[in-house]
Each structure stands twice: as C-alpha cells, then as structure tokens.
Amino acid sequence: MDSCGRKIPKFVKFLSALDCCLNDMDVPRRYCTQYGESLPTTFRLKVRTGYEFSVDFDKRKQRISGLSLFYKHFGLKGGESLVFEYCGGYKFNLFILSDDFSEIEYPSIVHHFQTCQPVPGAFDLINVIYF
Secondary structure, X not given: OEEOOEEOOEEEEEOOOOHHHXXXXXXXXXXXXXXXXXXXXXXXXXXXXXXXXXXXXXXXXXEXXXXXXXXXXXXXXXXXXXXXXXXXXXXXXXXXXXXXXXXOOOOOOOOOOOOOOOXXXXXXXXXXXXX
C-alpha cells in the first residue's frame, strides 16, 4: 500500500482464540525477509488513542513477545485482525479490526507505563486489502 507516495511496510495478523491466550506472535516470514533486519529488537506499538506499549522482537525466531497484557486491555478474544504499520525507528502504528473487518472503537485506556492521556474520538476507518 502506498501512502503519500511512499510505501509503508505493513502486515496483518488474524487472531484466533488461542493467539489471545499467548504472549508471543509470529511475524509473517515474507515481512521478516523484507524488513526484519531493519527492525529493532524492542519497539513500541501505538493505537490511535495514544495507547502505547513496548514489545520485544526476536529476529531469529521471527516473533514478537509481550502481547498478553495488550490482548487483555482491549478485550480481544479471537476473530479480530491486527494491522501493523511500521513507522521507522522504534514505532509501529497498530490498528485493530473487529470480526467484520471494521476498525474498532478503541476504549479510553492508558497503559500503566504511559504518562499521556487517551485522545478522545481518535479512531477512523482504514483501508486494508486481504489476499
């Protein structure tokens, strides 16, 4: 996908009920082949409301770890899809799509390591193409 004339690396992860019980998540092999070496071993995921949290990335295993609290905070049970958009450096934007593929209305919560307040009404639909 292109945004303002430049390609922004993205990948989509469909969540099963089992995924939501785990702390780790596999990153697609093709994404790791293309971008894995440029990714840091720790980065921050951010949703539209400003909620941010840090996760670890194991380049060798191609896995993100540290997601269980995120699943709990957003009440994810399986059937949702996560869209990861790499912003460069140590940041990914993260969009959560419900089981009908529309972006959820994010709850106004703040991760316990954050000092900022949630941004009210900070959600909007995004266009995602599934293959």
